Amino acid sequence: MTFLGVVAVLAGLMFGIGAIAAVYHIIRGPSILDRALATDVLLAIAICSLGAEMAINRHTDTLVVMLVLAMFAVVGSISIARFMARQDVS
Amino acid sequence: MSAAEIATGLLILVSAFLSMAAGIGIVRFPDVLTRLHAATKPQVLGLASVLVAIVVQVPTWGVLTTVVLVMTFQLLTQPMTAHMLGRAAYRSDHVRRDLLIEDDLDHDIAEHDQTGR
Numbered sequence: 001m002t003f004l005g006v007v008a009v010l011a012g013l014m015f016g017i018g019a020i021a022a023v024y025h026i027i028r029g030p031s032i033l034d035r036a037l038a039t040d041v042l043l044a045i046a047i048c049s050l051g052a053e054m055a056i057n058r059h060t061d062t063l064v065v066m067l068v069l070a071m072f073a074v075v076g077s078i079s080i081a082r083f084m085a086r087q088d089v090s
Numbered sequence: 091m092s093a094a095e096i097a098t099g100l101l102i103l104v105s106a107f108l109s110m111a112a113g114i115g116i117v118r119f120p121d122v123l124t125r126l127h128a129a130t131k132p133q134v135l136g137l138a139s140v141l142v143a144i145v146v147q148v149p150t151w152g153v154l155t156t157v158v159l160v161m162t163f164q165l166l167t168q169p170m171t172a173h174m175l176g177r178a179a180y181r182s183d184h185v186r187r188d189l190l191i192e193d194d195l196d197h198d199i200a201e202h203d204q205t206g207r
Contacts, residue, residue: 002091003091003095003096003099004095004098004099006099007098007099007102007103010103010106011102011103011105011106012106013106014103014106014107014109014110015106015109015110017110017113017114018106018109018110018111018112018113018114019109019113020113021110021113021114021116021117022112022113022116024117025113025116025117031122031184033122033175033178033179033182033184034116034122034125036175037116037122037125037126037129037175038116038129040129040133040171041112041113041116041129041133044109044112044129044132044133044136044137045109045112045113047137048105048106048109048136048137048140049109051105051137051140051141051143051144052102052105052106052140052143054144054147054148055098055101055102055140055143055144055146055147056098056102058147058148059148060144060148060152060153060156063144063153063156063157063160064156066160067156067159067160067163070137070160070161070163070164070167071163071167073167074167074168074170074171077171077174077175078170078171078174080178081171081174081175081177081178082174082178084178084182
């Protein structure tokens, strides 16, 4: 097994732990702001793992996907925070 | 196994560790503001290291310019998200005030109320 193969397994394990923790917090989170924040973290982990896959396999096919996600990932969290009323607790 | 491969592997491991730390941090920390601290910083540094790894593996000008664009958009939009979430959390009482050492915004709001509006 090559060095980058070992790195791929380790990185996949750590990305997976982070993503599972984020999903758990989306389900359990006490307020809607916590859920928006955890969704943001899940999206950032997705962007990072796309980039890691590209660097390990030496191609640039999904670089455009990273660009679009980095541009528009902000819309969801900001609209939730902007239009949240005081009584929206969950 | 060349030097470029070792550098790529280390950068990817840094990014993966920061993603895991962000995930564990948002589960462990008690309120929205501390979770913001755990969530936003690893996103920027982890993304930066993975983008450097891509440039090391595929060093062309097209890849470099696209990578700079991705990093620029992330650096522009991530503080906006953190600011809006923190503001909404403060305004809707999702902040654990017993954990705060100093609440400067509360002082400013009280002072503004006293000096007239």
